[in-house]
Amino acid sequence: MENLIGGFITVFQPATLAYCFIGVFLGTVVGILPGLGPLTTIALLLPITYKMDVTSALIMLSGIYYGVAYGGTVTSVLMRIPGEASSVVTCLDGYEMARKGRAGAALGIAAFGSFFAGTVGVLAISYLSPPLSRWVLAFGPAEYSMVMLAGIALVTYFTNGSKLKALLMAAFGLLLGTVGSDPQTGSARLTFGVFHLIGGIDLVPLAIGLFGISEVLSMALTKPEKMKVLPPPSTLLGFLPNREEARRSVAPVVRGTVMGFLVGLIPGGGAVLATFISYATERKLSKHPEEFGKGAVEGLAGPEAANNAGTAGAFVPLLCMGVPANAITALLLGAFMIHGVAPGPTIMERQPEIFWGIVASMYVGNIMLLVLNLPLIGLFVRVLDVPRAWLASIILMVCLVGVYSTNSAPMDVLLAVMFGVTGYVLRRFGYDLGIVILAYVLGGIFERSVRRALAISDGDLAIFVSTPLSMAFAAITVVLVIIAFIPRRKAVSAAMKPAVSEAGP
């Protein structure tokens, strides 16, 4: 409790509070803009945080992540366009409620549900993290290697597309992390004679290229269209649900919060999966399943809560184990490392002000988001009016600033553009680039753990299955990899597509 109070003292410093606000504000805007996701934004802003105080920088970047969950709701409800993947389910019933003249109630339920779930999620982080960290401290290098391997396997398992391609991207992500000087011996490897690569491939050019530049290229091929937006309520009272709507949303919000948090803890789970599971559960439990897709309050309230709780849940493995649950938390892990902070079981002892500062900032950020979202929705929707010509030019310039400033090297700009073009091609042919970032960030830690374990065992691979824990994680990995080789029926996407089409045009 004392630590949490210390965290609040950190957050209530004027500068930190301002950065927390900037983070959640940007997160909301990014969540509203289709295409420009949290990964791109965090990648773009990462270099700008170099000169910032480490706690403020990490609070701002975290704020972007959980702010996106709020912002994505707005376009889902008012336009049936998910600003973010985790808002896809909200389109189904949220937009239908808006079409029936209940846009305000839909946004209100989503905002209050998200606030509740976000706050409960942060409370759970506060109470779960200390015991979890103590448990993780007992891990040896073999256990840690297997945890990371299982984490990568889980992320590839939960990818929407080909598991084989996901595994291939994981292998390339890990390989990209090995380019440059070997951290143990200092000798250069996989540089292909390019002097600049001796220092390795930096996270910023890689992330900005794969997400920022590839997104700009994708934007260039899209026909610019004026989007149709249903009007949001003009007064704050218009956001309040009626008694019946409020009654129907309570239980789904509670269920969505619990489910979302638990799914968020699983690597690869995260907010997207949480929303789909919550939607399916609410539909199953409902006495009127026929209303789903036609404006059912439960179909909006549950997934919205699950979305925010899932986002909070994903912070637990990141902060306590140093293992990211998805690509966004992987990028956050990269940000931590760039700022010289190593998240993991020891962070609470070594840098408690950072850990508890981030946790406390989530409480404050959730309140900010609630206050921001309802009165400013009209303003946020206008962000969608920014024409592509301006947006693309600005994004490219921010890319240039971000990439160049990493090492003051034009070579990094070239690398970012190369990754951007490659990223566009890979995305076009169904490769999940989030896994590349996740594997890249984990690569260094994973390699160190594997080599340490092998050094201890003198090359005996049995060390990786020498304890029940490492054996369990090894078994999970093997099962998931075997599943990847089984020819796939498009079960998940097929199940979701009719649901999405049910909402109608």
Next chain:
Amino acid sequence: MMMSGARWTALGLLLAAVATFWQAQSLPRWSFDGPGTGIFPLVLSGIAIALSVLVLITERRTPDAPAGTDDSTDDSEAVARYDKAGPVERRVFHIYLLALALLVAGSWWAGFIVTALVVTIVIMRFAEGVGWRSTLITAVTVALVGQLGFGWLLQVSLPEGPADRALRDLLRAGGLL
């Protein structure tokens, strides 16, 4: 036989994996104190080769196979497709590629201000067809905000060219630096 873009992509990944494997082979696999520099890249590139071959085999064979017969992810549907774009969009796409090339060249030789001006003009005027007045106002604003906001206020390192040095000299002469 004509090869689909999906297969070309898989082949590209296979070649990258083979090149990496070839480089990793020359690295020591084991040293006196345990695993060497090369063991991790060697194993990984071996895995990448095997997976690339599998993807190459399982990838659809023709460019026009019906949707749903391949393994493309939802992300492949989220990204705009070159082969389905009209001539106008393709033209815009090509100009954006040119803008990226100019971005690289500019960061090497021209400095931030000139690069920002050129890239913004290429995108706004030539790709998007925005009028000259709006284009020039935006280009100058982007260049100055970038240089003054990031370079001067936030002290972020930016590519330096004659225009950047001239602006800095101007600020220095005005007592602002």
